[in-house]
Amino acid sequence: MTTETSRSSARGSAHEFTHEPDASRYAMRIGGQLVGVLDYTINAGAISFLRSFTNPPFRGHGYAGELVAFAVDDVETTTDYRIVPMCWYVGDWFEAHPERAALLTR
Template sequence: MTSTARAPEPEIVNEKDASRYTLTRDGVLLSVLDYRDDGRTVAMTRAYTVPAFRGHGYAAEVVAGAVADIEAAGDRSVDAVCWYVADWFEAHPDKAHLLRRR
C-alpha cells in the first residue's frame, strides 16, 4: 500500500490588529502582506515572502487571498502601493475594478 499524504493547504488569515494578511502552512509563516486601512481604501504596502520559501508563488497567493477578502466585503477599494501588488493587478485585469481611482 502506498501513501498519498498531501501537504496541508496554506491558510490565509487577516490579522487586523497587525494590519497584515498572513499565509501559513502547518503554523509556519510563508508570506505576509502588510496594509493600511482607512475605512474606504486598503493600501497594500508590502508583500514579503520568507526567504526560505521564495519562488513558490506564495506572495501571489497571499495577495490573491487579500483581494478576494476585500472584494467579498464590498466596501473598500485597493491602493496598490507595493510594486509587487501593482504587478499582480496588471496580471489580473479582471480585478482592476477594485483599484482606487486617482
C-alpha cells in the first residue's frame, strides 16, 4: 500500500496523506500538524475501516472525506481487499459515492 503522497487542495494548502501500516491507520497532515486518522484492521481478505477521527480545530472543512477518499483509492489501486465500513462516517461516505460501492463487502 501507499506510504506517502501529497496533494494540494482547492484552498491551496498542501495536504500530506500517509498510510502507516505499523499503526494500522491512514493519516492526514497539513503543515506537519495531524489533521485526522482513519484506523483499520485486516481480516480474511477485507479491510475494515473502524474509526475516523478529525482533530477539533480541523473539523467542518471536509478533511475527513478527503482522508477516506485517499484510503479508498489506496486500497483499490494497491490491494485486492474489499472494504467493510465499520465507522458510521465511512458508511455515509460510501452512500454519497455509490460509484465506489463495488469495493464493499459485509
